[in-house]
Amino acid sequence: MAAERLVVVSKSICWGLGITQLARLLGxxxxxxxxxxxxxxxxxxxxxGWWALFFLTLTLVWTPLSQWTGQAWWKQLQRLTGLFSFAxxxxxxxxxxxxxxxxxxxxxxxxxxxxxxxxxxxxxxLILLALALTSTKDWQRRLGVGWKKLHRLTYVxxxxxxxxxxYRMKVGLRHPEVKAFAVVITFLLLARLWPWRKRDSLxxxxxx
Amino acid sequence: MLIGKPQDxxxxxxxxxxLYRDRRRFIAALGGFIGSAFIPQSxxxxxxxxxxxxxxxxxxxxxxxxxxxxxxxxxxxxxxxGLDKEDPAIQAWRLKTRPWTINISGExxxxxxxxxxxxLKIAPLEERIYxxxxxxxxxxxxxxxxxxxxxxxxxxQPKSTARYIGFFSKADPKAMxxxxxxxxxxxxxxxxxxxxxxxxxxxxAVGMYGQILPNQNGAPIRLVVPWKYGFKGxxxxxxxxxxxxxxxxxxxxxxxxxxxxxxxxxxxVDHPRWSQRNELRIGEMARRKTLLxxxxxxxxxxxxxxxxxxxxx
Numbered sequence: 001m002a003a004e005r006l007v008v009v010s011k012s013i014c015w016g017l018g019i020t021q022l023a024r025l026l027g028x029x030x031x032x033x034x035x036x037x038x039x040x041x042x043x044x045x046x047x048x049g050w051w052a053l054f055f056l057t058l059t060l061v062w063t064p065l066s067q068w069t070g071q072a073w074w075k076q077l078q079r080l081t082g083l084f085s086f087a088x089x090x091x092x093x094x095x096x097x098x099x100x101x102x103x104x105x106x107x108x109x110x111x112x113x114x115x116x117x118x119x120x121x122x123x124x125x126l127i128l129l130a131l132a133l134t135s136t137k138d139w140q141r142r143l144g145v146g147w148k149k150l151h152r153l154t155y156v157x158x159x160x161x162x163x164x165x166x167y168r169m170k171v172g173l174r175h176p177e178v179k180a181f182a183v184v185i186t187f188l189l190l191a192r193l194w195p196w197r198k199r200d201s202l203x204x205x206x207x208x
Numbered sequence: 209m210l211i212g213k214p215q216d217x218x219x220x221x222x223x224x225x226x227l228y229r230d231r232r233r234f235i236a237a238l239g240g241f242i243g244s245a246f247i248p249q250s251x252x253x254x255x256x257x258x259x260x261x262x263x264x265x266x267x268x269x270x271x272x273x274x275x276x277x278x279x280x281x282x283x284x285x286x287x288x289x290g291l292d293k294e295d296p297a298i299q300a301w302r303l304k305t306r307p308w309t310i311n312i313s314g315e316x317x318x319x320x321x322x323x324x325x326x327x328l329k330i331a332p333l334e335e336r337i338y339x340x341x342x343x344x345x346x347x348x349x350x351x352x353x354x355x356x357x358x359x360x361x362x363x364x365q366p367k368s369t370a371r372y373i374g375f376f377s378k379a380d381p382k383a384m385x386x387x388x389x390x391x392x393x394x395x396x397x398x399x400x401x402x403x404x405x406x407x408x409x410x411x412x413a414v415g416m417y418g419q420i421l422p423n424q425n426g427a428p429i430r431l432v433v434p435w436k437y438g439f440k441g442x443x444x445x446x447x448x449x450x451x452x453x454x455x456x457x458x459x460x461x462x463x464x465x466x467x468x469x470x471x472x473x474x475x476x477v478d479h480p481r482w483s484q485r486n487e488l489r490i491g492e493m494a495r496r497k498t499l500l501x502x503x504x505x506x507x508x509x510x511x512x513x514x515x516x517x518x519x520x521x
Contacts, residue, residue, distance in 0.1 A: 114483030
């Protein structure tokens with residue numbers, strides 16, 4: 001299959017996954033009386049946060065994948081999955097600010113300190129916001145070389161995201177899902193920092 | 209000094225009693241209708257409906273509104289059945305709670321093994337409506353049915369050397385898929401100081417909401433210590449040991465700087481990773497203030513007057 005076709009197919013899969021998960025959640029809230037369970041706030045926050053972290057982790061997969069397979073087109077999925085991470089992070093923050101803290105700054109400001117994972121989450125969100133805003137071709141051109149550097153913050157966001165997740169769980173990093181995310185993100189980060197990896201050693205786009 | 213003005217017209221003067229009664233009936237019916245929308249069709253309340261015989265009310269009960277049975281049976285921390293709150297309601301049917309025995313040993317004059325039928329008759333069963341505060345920052349109000357631990361201790365007669373008491377939970381890998389998670393050292397062990405265990409508020413619960421305990425809530429018998437965080441309440445207890453020394457309870461063994469042996473509810477002592485100042489009562493939207501000793505300070509405070517609660521968290 002030609003690279004363009006593969007890109008279209010892969011993007012469709014990512015779109016499908018993101019949209020079905022958002023639809024599942026919204027559908028559950030509106031049409032399934034008991035979907036949200038005894039603690040709807042926590043369930044909503046958990047689901048939205050989980051998928052934000054999932055798509056953020058997925059965004060880190062494409063670069064190593066393109067290197068190992070010699071198929072540069074994988075990297076064209078970065079923006080889409082990154083924006084999906086942001087698309088889950090926005091309602092995640094909204095549920096916290098609006099439903100949990102009732103849009104009251106006198107609750108939210110002390111909470112940043114009281115529950116430090118809230119602060120970690122906020123910093124993660126601000127990074128995602130900056131990356132989402134500068135994700136257009138226009139901004140890419142405007143920032144030039146700096147754009148690439150700025151978008152390496154994706155790794156920082158992923159590490160802060162996993163810290164935010166681990167910090168609020170009673171068993172912390174020993175929680176199997178937290179651990180799985182932490183292992184995968186660490187692995188992807190190491191794959192990027194590998195000392196003998198040649199700088200910009202991307203192979204040319206294969207014609208096969 | 210006049211504080212507030214008396215109402216000029218009492219509501220009973222302008223509303224006939226019939227209509228007043230009717231309104232209550234209407235609201236009650238409406239409540240049932242709305243409430244039923246939130247109860248799942250396949251609510252897995254194991255053993256619900258089974259009778260416990262006569263249950264006495266207790267002056268130690270709170271007047272607060274109880275959490276719905278549906279919420280109290282579908283939002284559980286019972287890691288032996290999985291780490292998610294919904295897991296116990298799905299998995300706990302696997303546990304067989306009959307026959308069941310508790311072995312009581314250690315520093316006591318009459319160590320013995322008691323079957324669940326004997327345990328149910330150790331003392332008259334009482335309803336105890338207690339607040340329950342989880343260390344994670346949420347709370348419920350649960351009408352337990354049980355008897356004071358003291359009634360059991362009187363039966364086995366602790367020696368003067370007994371200063372602590374350990375409660376071991378069931379750990380059956382065939383029934384409990386969560387035992388595969390090495391997050392805690394199984395079997396689950398909780399403990400109390402002997403005077404805490406002898407306090408009238410500390411009970412062994414065998415039921416809730418007037419019925420036998422659902423499996424996900426710790427059937428057939430569990431510890432309930434309402435002034436401590438919920439994790440102190442060991443579930444599905446199979447062994448009780450009277451001890452000379454403070455036991456290494458499961459949570460304090462896993463993370464000693466985060467979960468202490470005492471684990472008294474205290475809004476002034478934060479968990480290292482989050483504040484304990486307030487809590488979400490399940491079923492409510494706004495958080496409420498957490499009370500010292502979960503609101504039982506008058507009854508239990510005197511046991512801790514000599515202690516630094518910041519160090520003995």
